[in-house]
Amino acid sequence: MDKGGIRRRLAVCLALVTASGLLAIAVPAQAHAAPTRCEGRKVRTYSFSTGTLHVYKKGGYVCAVTYAKNPGRKQRMMVSVRAYRATAVTDEGRYSRRAGPVTVHAGHRCVWVKGQVGGGSVSKGWILC
Template identity: 60%
Template sequence: MGRAGAATRRRLTLGTAVLSAAALLAVSLPQEAGAAVTGCGGRKVRTLHFATGSVLVHKRGGYVCALTVPEKPGTKREMSVGVRARGGRAVVDAGRFARRAGPVTVHAGNRCVWVTGKVAKSSVSSGWILC
């Protein structure tokens, strides 16, 4: 093989390296259906189930984060998620979504929080939790 063979080999090696890096990146990124539907950091502390979906609640430090995921993602429909720390105002994300509403985050410190979620006509309300 001459120069043309060496150049082709280099291009193939580079192409293989780029494809391998892309594959590793795709595998390591969060997937919508898995634990990383979230976008919330910290540890999951509650899952509030209701007829048409669930609200995932995470906590890290003094922050509480929540998001609503539908039972059957893919079709746009009315969804919402809200988190309110006791003594504070609710932070809400509402609209027509296909995969999730949120995430929304509040600084709760050591205060209780009230979490709500809705998908279509079904909803959940936690009452004061994480006290």
């Protein structure tokens, strides 16, 4: 085999190894993407004029999502969960369908949940105590 053939085969092999290495790095990153819904069982649902706040619990974790009553156009939305004596975890921005999910480790502590869609909102006192 001449030197040109060997070089071509080496170039092809190097390209294949590089591509497979990039795929090995990229696939796990996609596998750990942010969840699009809460895990666990639904423990509370709070409806308000412009949306609904859903609260889920699994183990010591509490998760919440706010859904718009009329999805489609982007509007200001927010969801927040705060475990007692801890900092709140919040997702807020301009969304068309939902804000969240947000999850906190509450253990056996009470949590305070809030949700907002446009001009309507809900804020519940300490729950799940």
